Structures are given as C-alpha cells and as structure tokens.
Amino acid sequence: MMDNGYDDKLEQHIRFVAKHYKEGSLDADKAWENFASGRKVSRRIPLMRYLLQAAAVVLLLIGIGTFYVWEQSRPDWVAISTVAGQKKDIYLPDSTLISLAGDSWIRYDVKNYGKDRRVVEMKGKAFFQVKRNETRPFFVEADLAEIRVLGTSFQVETPRNSVEVNVETGKVSFTAGKEKEQVILTAGMSASYSMEKKGITVLTEEDANYLSWKTGLLRFTDAPINKVIEDLDNYYQVKITNKITKPDAKLTASFNNMPLDEVLMVINQTLDIRLVPEAGE
Numbered sequence: 001m002m003d004n005g006y007d008d009k010l011e012q013h014i015r016f017v018a019k020h021y022k023e024g025s026l027d028a029d030k031a032w033e034n035f036a037s038g039r040k041v042s043r044r045i046p047l048m049r050y051l052l053q054a055a056a057v058v059l060l061l062i063g064i065g066t067f068y069v070w071e072q073s074r075p076d077w078v079a080i081s082t083v084a085g086q087k088k089d090i091y092l093p094d095s096t097l098i099s100l101a102g103d104s105w106i107r108y109d110v111k112n113y114g115k116d117r118r119v120v121e122m123k124g125k126a127f128f129q130v131k132r133n134e135t136r137p138f139f140v141e142a143d144l145a146e147i148r149v150l151g152t153s154f155q156v157e158t159p160r161n162s163v164e165v166n167v168e169t170g171k172v173s174f175t176a177g178k179e180k181e182q183v184i185l186t187a188g189m190s191a192s193y194s195m196e197k198k199g200i201t202v203l204t205e206e207d208a209n210y211l212s213w214k215t216g217l218l219r220f221t222d223a224p225i226n227k228v229i230e231d232l233d234n235y236y237q238v239k240i241t242n243k244i245t246k247p248d249a250k251l252t253a254s255f256n257n258m259p260l261d262e263v264l265m266v267i268n269q270t271l272d273i274r275l276v277p278e279a280g281e
Helices: 004-020 028-037 047-073 225-236 260-271
Strands: 077-081 088-091 097-100 105-109 118-123 125-129 138-141 145-149 153-157 162-169 171-176 181-186 190-194 199-203 217-224 240-242 250-256 275-277
Touching (some): 171 190, 225 250, 225 275, 260 275
Antiparallel strands (some): 077 105, 088 097, 105 118, 217 250
8 A cells, every 4th residue: 555655746746647637738650759869769550550651552552543443545536427318427537438318327436536546336238448557457336247457448337137338349258147157248239137037148240330329320331120129219218110011121321419309310311111100109
C-alpha cells in the first residue's frame, strides 16, 4: 500500500496538469518527434496498418489503370444512314470512299479504325472504293458474311437473309455462313450467299446494271425481257408488269438518267410489248 506522502505528491501533480492543460495543445506525434530526434529512435508504423495502406494504394492504382484501359478500348461508333431514295458519299479516316444507297446504313469505330485493321459494319447496299494498305486489311461485316480486301472497289448488298458481292476492280475474299465457306472474287465476278441455299453461288458473268443506282445508267445488251423488268424494278423501286407476254423478247438499249415513263415508252415501242408500273395498271 502506498504511503500518504506519495499520494499527496501525485495529487499535487494532477492538479497542476489540470490547471495548466489546454484542449488541443498536446500533439502526440510532435512530442514523439522531439523526443526521438535527439535519441536516434525511429517510430515504427504497425505492420497491419502499413499493409492496409499499401493495399489501398495498389487497389487505387489498379482501378485507375483498369478504367484507363477500358476507356481506351471502348468503341466510339460513327453511324451514317440513308432513307429510301437517298444517296450519300462518306469518306473514312484513311480516304476510303463509301457510296451509300437508299435505305442503308454503315458504322465504324472511329477510335480503333486503322489501328490493326479497318472494319466497317453495314446493312443495305453500298459501293466501296478502298484505299490500298497492305498492312491494314479492310473488312466489311454484314449479318451473314465478311468481306476482306487490301485495296479495291466492290459493292455489297444485303437483301433479306442473303448477301451479294460484286467486284469492280481488284480482288476480294468473301466468307459466309456458319460453315465459313470462302471464295476469292476478281474484277467482273460476283457471288451471293443465302440462308435458304446455305452456300455461296459464284457468277462469272458481270451484271451490267448492278451500279445503276449510283451511276444513273441502265445498259442492256441482248437482255431477256425478264432481266430488263428486274433491273427496272430495282432502279426505279416500283413493280413493273408485262401486259403482253413475249418470253423470247430481248432488248439492246441504254438509258441515262431517264424518267421511267420515257424508258417504258421506248421499250414498248421497240419490242412491241406493254410494260406498265403497278400504279399505272
């Protein structure tokens, strides 16, 4: 048991501290520094606290890095579309020119276009004049097929449940279907893939009017009347019927940006038939 003299001295010290202490005046960290500086004593942070702080910094850096990588790889789509009867010319960042037919659309990732390869997605009808670059292949991706080129000109069309490719210049790789069937097409060739046939059909005979929507020029050389009607339907976007059947009739003629009624008048008089648009029956 402590004696009374010690108790009195302890009480005097407590009263002295209580009398002179001001809230906030005691800085433990500063006091430790003053004490340790003259004695070469280092103050150690508890291991667990240090590890938690280090882990927090690492997680923060990982979070920042992950966000940066995600932000850099996130697509930045540029989309262009047309309505029925409209045409648009679009230049891509590498000067590739796309002519877009009516009721069609394309899109591409402007942030990543040309980094490793050049990719365009599309639906409808478009004519591509691709700037040649052997180190950056150019791809057209449609629902059922993929077209790969280095530099050439060609048309892609996506009718219902099918894809058609017509090559104007150069060489095109055409891959289609779940089977990834592939063919190589050169200038003047065309091919199509349909879900119904589940295979690629290659045509070596050039379709003279596949670009008429772009050029305005319709050309027929000894063309069967059924082919003439089909091309007129596609170009003028109307349904045309033949009221006088002549299955052996063939046409040789050219029409450059002519109205439909004038074209039909020439054909009817030349072949002695009666082609009429659906609205004019």
